[in-house]
Amino acid sequence: MALPDPIVCERYVPRRDAAELAALFRASIATLAVSRYDAAQRAAWVSSADDLASFDARLSRGVTLVARRGGAAVAFAQLAPVDHIEMLYVAPEWSRRGVGGALIAQLEQLARASKASVLSVDASALARPVFERAGFSLIAAQAVFRDGVSLPRFHLCKPLRAANLSG
């Protein structure tokens, strides 16, 4: 699955990109998560970008891809470590156009190139069907607590290599 034209993918540039991606992160949750997460849950979720320095440190881990159109970020996704998708956020005006699915495919390619045998994610209720469409299977429904608020999420995995049955 390719990114829609004319979106290009770049690597995250620490410090330079932090504020732009924090704004995208907030807008994505504030708008797209409304259908599945209430106001308290969304507030707890976005609060992880309040401290820009720690958000920048978080984005600097592993590989963070930034999808851009005309220089402006429209989505980002992170592989950290090489067998785990840690973040996936799409700008509201770009949702439901295949950007999320295309970034999952790019991270999967990177995981395969790093010889990961399985790729996992703790997905939101919104992202779960996008990962299932990309071949991930549900392992467990979970809840993560942020600021004393419970947020439902779903642990999914996708095997990347056939098991070696030859013994």
Ligand SMILES: CC(C)(COP(=O)(O)OP(=O)(O)OC[C@H]1O[C@@H](n2cnc3c(N)ncnc32)[C@H](O)[C@@H]1OP(=O)(O)O)[C@@H](O)C(=O)NCCC(=O)NCCS
């Ligand atoms: C989940 C997310 C990354 C999907 O990005 P996307 O570019 O819209 O994904 P795709 O276009 O590849 O796939 C679209 C699918 O995502 C889901 N989706 C996207 N926006 C949605 C919304 N507002 N409400 C419910 N489901 C939504 C649907 O399953 C949709 O499929 P459909 O259009 O056939 O119903 C995006 O909605 C987002 O950033 N959400 C807020 C933050 C979030 O939940 N991040 C995931 C953390 S693991």
